[in-house]
Amino acid sequence: MDAIINCSPLPQFVIDSDHKVVYWNRALEEYSKLNATDILGTDNHWKAFYNSKRPCMVDLLVDEDIDGLAYWFLDNYKMSELVEGAYEGEHFSPHMGKGGKYLHFTASAIKDHEGNIIGGLESFEDITQRKIAENDLQESEEKFRSLVENLNVGVYRNTVDLGGYFIQVNQAFARMFGYESTSEIMETKVIDFFLDPSERITFLEDLKKEGSIIDRELHLKKKDNTPIWVSVSAKAHYNEHGTIEWVDGIIEDINHRKISEEALIKSEERYRSIVENINDGFCIHDFEGNILDCNENFALMLGSVPEEIIGTNLDEFSSNTMMLEKNNVTGELKKTGIVEFDADLLKKDGNRCYYNIKSSIVSGKNGDKVHSFIRDVTKRREMEEILHESEIKSQKRLAEIEAIYNSAPIGLCVLDRNLRFVRINDRMAKINGFPPEEHIGKTLQEIVPDLAEQGEIVAKEVFETKKKVMGREFNGITPAKPGVLRTWIEQWYPVKDSSNQIIGINVAVLEITDIKRADKALKKSEEKLRLAIEGADAVMWFWNLEKDVFEWTDRYINIFGTNPDPEMSYDDFLKSVHPEDREKVKNATQRVMQYGEDFKVELRTIWPDRSIHWVYSLGRLFYDFQGKPKEMIGIAIDITPSKLAEQELQETLKQLKRSNAELEQFAYVASHDLQEPLRMITSFLQLLQRRYENQIDSDANEFIQFAVDGAARMQELVNDLLTYSRIGRKTGKFEYVNTEDILKQITFDSRLLIEENNAHINYDSLPLVWADYTQMVQVFQNLISNSIKYNEQENPTINISAEKKINDWVFKVEDNGIGIDPKHRVHVFKIFQRLHGRDEYDGTGIGLAIVKRIVEQHGGMIWYESKPGEGSIFYFSIPQGDEKYEI
Ligand code: ADP
Numbered sequence: 100m101d102a103i104i105n106c107s108p109l110p111q112f113v114i115d116s117d118h119k120v121v122y123w124n125r126a127l128e129e130y131s132k133l134n135a136t137d138i139l140g141t142d143n144h145w146k147a148f149y150n151s152k153r154p155c156m157v158d159l160l161v162d163e164d165i166d167g168l169a170y171w172f173l174d175n176y177k178m179s180e181l182v183e184g185a186y187e188g189e190h191f192s193p194h195m196g197k198g199g200k201y202l203h204f205t206a207s208a209i210k211d212h213e214g215n216i217i218g219g220l221e222s223f224e225d226i227t228q229r230k231i232a233e234n235d236l237q238e239s240e241e242k243f244r245s246l247v248e249n250l251n252v253g254v255y256r257n258t259v260d261l262g263g264y265f266i267q268v269n270q271a272f273a274r275m276f277g278y279e280s281t282s283e284i285m286e287t288k289v290i291d292f293f294l295d296p297s298e299r300i301t302f303l304e305d306l307k308k309e310g311s312i313i314d315r316e317l318h319l320k321k322k323d324n325t326p327i328w329v330s331v332s333a334k335a336h337y338n339e340h341g342t343i344e345w346v347d348g349i350i351e352d353i354n355h356r357k358i359s360e361e362a363l364i365k366s367e368e369r370y371r372s373i374v375e376n377i378n379d380g381f382c383i384h385d386f387e388g389n390i391l392d393c394n395e396n397f398a399l400m401l402g403s404v405p406e407e408i409i410g411t412n413l414d415e416f417s418s419n420t421m422m423l424e425k426n427n428v429t430g431e432l433k434k435t436g437i438v439e440f441d442a443d444l445l446k447k448d449g450n451r452c453y454y455n456i457k458s459s460i461v462s463g464k465n466g467d468k469v470h471s472f473i474r475d476v477t478k479r480r481e482m483e484e485i486l487h488e489s490e491i492k493s494q495k496r497l498a499e500i501e502a503i504y505n506s507a508p509i510g511l512c513v514l515d516r517n518l519r520f521v522r523i524n525d526r527m528a529k530i531n532g533f534p535p536e537e538h539i540g541k542t543l544q545e546i547v548p549d550l551a552e553q554g555e556i557v558a559k560e561v562f563e564t565k566k567k568v569m570g571r572e573f574n575g576i577t578p579a580k581p582g583v584l585r586t587w588i589e590q591w592y593p594v595k596d597s598s599n600q601i602i603g604i605n606v607a608v609l610e611i612t613d614i615k616r617a618d619k620a621l622k623k624s625e626e627k628l629r630l631a632i633e634g635a636d637a638v639m640w641f642w643n644l645e646k647d648v649f650e651w652t653d654r655y656i657n658i659f660g661t662n663p664d665p666e667m668s669y670d671d672f673l674k675s676v677h678p679e680d681r682e683k684v685k686n687a688t689q690r691v692m693q694y695g696e697d698f699k700v701e702l703r704t705i706w707p708d709r710s711i712h713w714v715y716s717l718g719r720l721f722y723d724f725q726g727k728p729k730e731m732i733g734i735a736i737d738i739t740p741s742k743l744a745e746q747e748l749q750e751t752l753k754q755l756k757r758s759n760a761e762l763e764q765f766a767y768v769a770s771h772d773l774q775e776p777l778r779m780i781t782s783f784l785q786l787l788q789r790r791y792e793n794q795i796d797s798d799a800n801e802f803i804q805f806a807v808d809g810a811a812r813m814q815e816l817v818n819d820l821l822t823y824s825r826i827g828r829k830t831g832k833f834e835y836v837n838t839e840d841i842l843k844q845i846t847f848d849s850r851l852l853i854e855e856n857n858a859h860i861n862y863d864s865l866p867l868v869w870a871d872y873t874q875m876v877q878v879f880q881n882l883i884s885n886s887i888k889y890n891e892q893e894n895p896t897i898n899i900s901a902e903k904k905i906n907d908w909v910f911k912v913e914d915n916g917i918g919i920d921p922k923h924r925v926h927v928f929k930i931f932q933r934l935h936g937r938d939e940y941d942g943t944g945i946g947l948a949i950v951k952r953i954v955e956q957h958g959g960m961i962w963y964e965s966k967p968g969e970g971s972i973f974y975f976s977i978p979q980g981d982e983k984y985e986i
Contacts, residue, residue: 111222113209118142118158121218130195130202130223131893148192148202156186156823157206157221182207189226201230233515244269251275253350259303259335259343262271262739263289266345275329275352277322280370292319294326301332306346310335328357380473382452383461388413397473416444428458432469436460441476445525453480510587510608513594516541518551518558521603530587530610561604567592571606579768637736640718642669644728655942657736658714660706677703677711691720691731698733701742713742763824770821774863777817781810812943819945823930826874826952836872838865838879838910842899845879858887862899868977874953881946882973888918888940889971907959907976918967928961950975 101122104111110127114120123135131147138144145152156176159167176188185207193199206221245375250731259263265272268284278284278290293299298317306312321327333348373436374381382389382395389412398405401416413423423429431438435458443451458471462647482747488716504511510527512520518700520538528535531546534940544551553573560568568591576584587608594603632639636657641650649667656662661674669688674683680702698718703711718733842862846853853860860883868875878901886897898913919927919934926932928951933944954961958978965971 102598107222109222109224111220112138112144112147112157113218113220113327114142114157114161115218116216118161120144127223128199130225132195148190150194155206155221156188157208157219160186160206160208161182161216161219163208163216179205179207181205184208187229191230196227199227200225201227206735217880251352253329253352254348255350256345256347257289258345259306261290261299265289271352275350276319276327277325294318294320302333306333307343316357327352328354337980340816354806358732361826377472378474378503382408382413382443382471382473382477382902383468384471385468386414386432388423391468391507399476400446400452400473401444402450416446417442428469432458432460446471452477455479510606510610512538512552512606512608513603514543514558514606515603516562516601518554518604520546527606527608530579530585530608531577547575547577549577556602561591561593564602565593565595572611583612585610586615587611588813590639592836632734635736637734639732639734640716642718642731642733644730656733658712659704660708660710675704677705679703692728693716695720696729701738712737713739757977764822766824769818770824772819774814774821777810777814781814784810807813816943816945819943819949822877823949825946826949826956833868833869833871836870836875837867838875838901841872841876841879844876845883848863849880849883856890856895857893858890858895858897860897860899863901864911865899865901865924866903866979868979869952870957870977876957878950878953878975879912881950885946886912886914886916888942889935890914894914903979904976906978909974909976911972911974912972914970915970918969918971919965920967927963 104113104122104124107124108126110130111124112127113120113122118140119140121140123133123138124142125135127147128134133147134222138147145155146932148155154162154164154167154171156168156172159165159171172188175190176186179185179187185205186204187205189201189203191199191201195202200917201223202328203226204221205224206214206219209218209220211217228360251271251274253275254269255265255272256267257263264287265285267698268281270281273279273281273284276284278287290296290299295318302312302315302317305315313332315331315333317329317331319327319329330353331348331350333346335343336345336347338344343420358440375396376395377394378396380400381392382390382397390409392409395405398408402407426438426440426442428438428440437457439455439457441453441455441632441927443453453476455474455476456471457474458469459471461468462468505525507524507526510524510530512523512527515521519540519542523535525535528538531538533546538546542551543554547554550573553575556569557571568589571589571591573589574584574588576582587610589609590607592605592607593601594605596602631637632652633654636654638654638658639652642648643650647668649663649669649672651663651667664671673684680700684700687698690696691698698720699714701713701715702712705711714735715738716733716735718731720728721730721732723729784803784807785908788800788807792800821941830953839862842860842865848861883897883899887895890913896915899906899911900908901911923934928935928947929949931944932948933942935942951961954975954977959976961973961975963971963973
């Protein structure tokens with residue numbers, strides 16, 4: 100026994116029934132650091148294990164105090180499975196070894212053959228290493244558990260049978276599924292977590308097949324039956340037979356992700372369905388125009404399908420390549436993020452269509468893209484073009500209407516309710532006498548006060564009846580023609596707005612002043628004609644050419660001395676004409692028919708009483724609408740009295756001419772023949788005067804002087820008379836005469852007279868005239884000398900000019916002289932007529948008579964204008980270049 104205990108590597112000790120240590124082996128000495136010598140024979144063995152005195156397990160067994168075990172060792176003891184009646188337990192002795200030791204101890208009572216307890220044995224095993232490992236494991240397990248518990252990832256273990264339960268789950272699992280505790284989960288069948296139990300079957304089948312499943316998404320349900328998306332990864336654990344014993348898995352809540360994913364899918368689907376369903380084309384492209392995606396519509400627009408379009412470039416379809424560049428799409432997009440432009444795209448079949456493109460930048464994970472919505476605006480463009488065309492057309496029409504409006508021969512205007520001009524055409528403006536723009540905004544009263552009252556009355560009628568007023572005659576004066584009473588026919592139309600309210604009046608005005616006047620004039624002239632015809636004892640005739648019948652008015656008898664035959668034909672008429680005149684009548688009639696000339700014939704008729712009467716007949720031919728001669732209308736006047744008077748006149752004229760010629764001859768001869776004796780008287784008188792001047796008294800001298808003067812004057816008169824009578828006799832030589840040269844000659848010849856009187860003679864360039872040079876000199880000479888003579892000014896001024904009037908040159912000789920009293924008007928050009936006495940102005944009174952005669956001989960006329968004290972203007976005309984006036 101001694102040897103056994105001492106040799107045992109296990110620490111052991113033995114006590115006797117009195118609890119005194121009888122054995123204390125070497126191994127125990129090592130462990131406890133208590134020597135056997137100190138312990139043996141004592142009951143201090145407790146010191147090896149405890150700090151204060153207490154029974155060891157062997158003490159209790161020696162005393163057979165089994166209850167004491169429970170008391171002293173709590174539940175840290177158990178009956179040994181190896182030694183009968185022995186007990187074992189574990190204990191940590193902190194003071195033992197380095198840092199204390201875990202000891203496993205086994206104690207048993209030692210009995211004699213009779214079964215009496217004689218002592219007890221307690222042996223120890225150092226389990227410190229195992230215990231530390233166990234503790235470490237437990238600690239790490241603990242840590243893992245708390246990690247697992249705190250994770251939001253569910254961890255579970257279960258079996259693969261369908262009706263199975265979870266063997267183990269963590270808190271997170273419970274939380275995930277809305278359970279209060281893990282144990283509550285354990286009481287729930289695994290299949291009850293599935294929304295769709297068939298999913299569990301598939302899952303298990305797959306697991307059996309694969310041995311593990313990674314990230315399987317399952318749609319499960321929570322405790323309150325709300326669905327939850329989870330991702331499950333599971334691994335099967337097999338037993339030695341190769342069958343699955345349990346499954347470990349982790350389960351992750353992906354509900355949130357799934358829902359947002361679903362939402363994303365939904366929104367994507369929605370977006371796609373929008374994109375697919377919109378009528379617009381849609382495409383996603385990059386900044387270079389490379390098409391990344393597009394909808395059916397866009398493809399359709401290009402006559403294709405999306406698959407063919409995606410991957411191509413927008414510019415391939417653009418009729419003007421560089422569509423994006425041209426429209427600066429990229430630039431605009433980068434600047435504002437959005438751009439809209441119009442472009443035309445070519446379809447596959449070559450048709451060109453117009454599109455409106457709205458592009459915007461959409462940022463994404465893979466950089467910025469362009470989303471473009473393309474709308475077919477071909478129709479709109481066509482419509483626009485049509486619209487544009489029709490706009491141009493209507494503008495043109497408007498311009499035409501405007502032009503018509505303005506150039507209309509009718510005055511048009513629009514007045515507002517206050518009778519203010521709103522619009523007016525040129526004609527109307529002209530009628531009123533103001534430019535169109537000056538009318539706008541002014542009232543009728545302001546523009547045409549004379550017509551305002553009439554206008555206001557008619558306007559009132561229009562406003563009250565709401566009806567147009569037609570054909571009203573307006574009479575009045577407008578500022579355009581002050582003092583002229585004018586007449587218009589006017590139409591006043593109401594202008595209504597959409598609610599049928601009258602907002603103004605449209606006035607159309609047709610001027611009939613002239614028609615009115617013509618009408619009056621016609622009536623007057625008709626009346627005059629009637630009076631004339633009646634007064635002239637004339638008769639009107641109407642010759643119907645178709646029926647060859649003459650009709651006459653009442654006074655036929657006065658001309659033809661009998662009543663007319665109602666069926667009178669042309670031949671019947673000819674019979675009433677003097678046989679000698681019939682040919683003349685026939686010729687005239689023929690000329691009428693052939694050349695359409697008027698019928699003008701003087702004819703003689705023979706009355707039933709054989710007396711002859713002169714008739715002047717005047718007629719005109721009228722045609723039918725086809726241009727065929729239809730009727731001749733004319734008048735016949737009895738001109739017998741005037742014919743007789745004319746015959747008489749002719750006779751008198753002949754006599755007059757004869758006596759005039761005789762008179763001229765006489766004047767000529769007289770003045771010519773008188774000159775000789777006159778010269779003789781004068782020269783003898785002068786001889787008398789010279790020779791006897793000193794021998795006779797002063798009275799006789801004066802008488803002789805009177806006689807000399809008288810003779811000289813008589814000579815002057817005779818000379819002038821001769822000149823005058825010569826004009827009528829002398830055959831002048833006609834030529835082109837430069838009147839300017841004449842003036843030059845006269846101013847030279849009369850320079851003394853001009854200087855003496857301080858006179859000024861002004862003339863412009865003067866014309867060439869067909870005339871007798873000497874006579875023209877005479878004319879100017881006489882007029883100029885009169886202008887100087889009958890002038891009291893310091894500087895007599897004479898202006899001479901010429902003006903062309905139709906076929907004449909009219910010369911003007913203007914002076915600033917004394918002028919001529921109107922009462923002398925009739926005497927000025929008469930021969931020997933003087934307006935002043937000799938003591939006032941010298942002269943014979945024949946100068947102007949000569950001028951008149953010369954002018955008239957040249958086919959011209961002479962007249963004058965004058966006011967006493969204001970000078971005189973003498974005018975005379977000379978027909979230009981007409982040789983018929985040659986004498
Ligand atoms: P006279 O030999 O008297 O000048 P005229 O026949 O030349 O005769 O003129 C007739 C009259 O007309 C003149 O007596 C003169 O009274 C008047 N007369 C002619 N010329 C002018 C003139 N330039 N200014 C004023 N009176 C004139």
